[in-house]
Amino acid sequence: MTHIETLSQAVNQFRDERDWRQFHKEKDLAISISLEANELLELFQWKDSETVLANKQESLRDELADVLIYALMLADNLDFDLEEIIMAKLEKNRQKYPIEKAKGSAKKYTELSE
Known part of the structure; x- marks a missing residue:
């Protein structure tokens, strides 16, 4: 458990x-x-x-x-399943906030530069 x-x-x-x-x-x-x-x-x-x-x-x-x-x-x-939904949300956030664009930034994903 x-x-x-x-x-x-x-x-x-x-x-x-x-x-x-x-x-x-x-x-x-x-x-x-x-x-x-x-x-x-x-x-x-x-x-x-x-x-x-x-x-x-x-x-x-x-x-x-x-x-x-x-x-x-x-x-x-x-x-x-909490583990499942948290891991799924983290994966979505990985897509929205790639390290190379988001690291050290407080910008929302829609504001991150291409």
């Missing part, structure tokens, strides 16, 4: 022990991912990264965990 499968199983067990799957429809999970990502972002609002990293480690861990937990549940609901 992979680490991702172990994590997914633990998340599902926690959810199922509380009979919460009924509340975790795909739309609701997508909304929850966005809300938790915004809570993560809020930690940085009006502060520089160094201050947040030095003083908010527990909050950063908690909010990032919330995002990932909801993402694991959504992937499970959709019967997506």
Whole structure:
């Protein structure tokens, strides 16, 4: 069993022990991912990264965990293999951002010169 499968199983067990799957429809999970990502972002609002990293480690861990937990549940609901979809997306990004054009650049793929 992979680490991702172990994590997914633990998340599902926690959810199922509380009979919460009924509340975790795909739309609701997508909304929850966005809300938790915004809570993560809020930690940085009006502060520089160094201050947040030095003083908010527990909050950063908690909010990032919330995002990932909801993402694991959504992937499970959709019967997506996380390793497969991540590797496929990395391959798409390799095509859009070839090293020789993208290395050291923050430009979007549509802005990279030919």
